[in-house]
Amino acid sequence: MTDTQRHPDIEIYIKDRSLDQIIKWLEQVCHTLHRDYEQGQVHHFIGMLDQQEVPVMVHEKVSGKAWTSVWFNSDQTPWMQDLDCAKQAASELDTQIRCIASGWNTGDDPDEWWKIEQGNTEKIQWRT
Template sequence: MSSPHPDIEIYIKSTPIEAISAWLEQRFGSLAPWQSKGLVHTSALTWQGQKIPITLHEKVAGKAWMSLWFQSNQTPWSQDLDCAQEAATALNTQIRCIVSGWQEGDEPDEWWSVEQGEATKVLWRTE
């Protein structure tokens, strides 16, 4: 079994911020109002008494993808893939995340693509 990731980051395909907010509010019970600067939106939520800063960055890989970064290891998920699987179901879209926690020697373009309950390894090279 792989070790827990120090933070959680997923990439969400073509989903309105309102839908992501609704999922986060349902999952965590509350979500602080987004603070926006251009395509970068920051907020915070609370999980088991711990405040978790989050950042949503639009158009990170082409126009279709946005990054959602939970800046904590105190989340309901041990690894990015756990979060990606939950988000893919909740948001009914494709979610991608890095295969491993960025260790020396890892293939930097190897990602999980999660959609409709299936996780598949893909090589994702952004233009």
């Protein structure tokens, strides 16, 4: 996958933010946000992004207690790639955000991630 290819979906990992803080951010990002259903620490929403309905899943405590996954299950988002979304979220939520460095292609390093924090972006090895 080249650096300019649109990712088929967008997933970011948010550090140390509550579900309420993440939902408030999603409400700012989406024109509308409706809770679809919940199952334990997994929360499903339907968000309206650029006039497209997009399924959004928020999964709390995915890697220890610090990390929450937010997955936009669509290629119809305002972001070309996970990193674009991560940069926006890091700025607006004022916390560290991580996302996979590649698009999950065969042969890619699954431990290579982007770490975005306080305006800085760096590649790291993230092993859980």
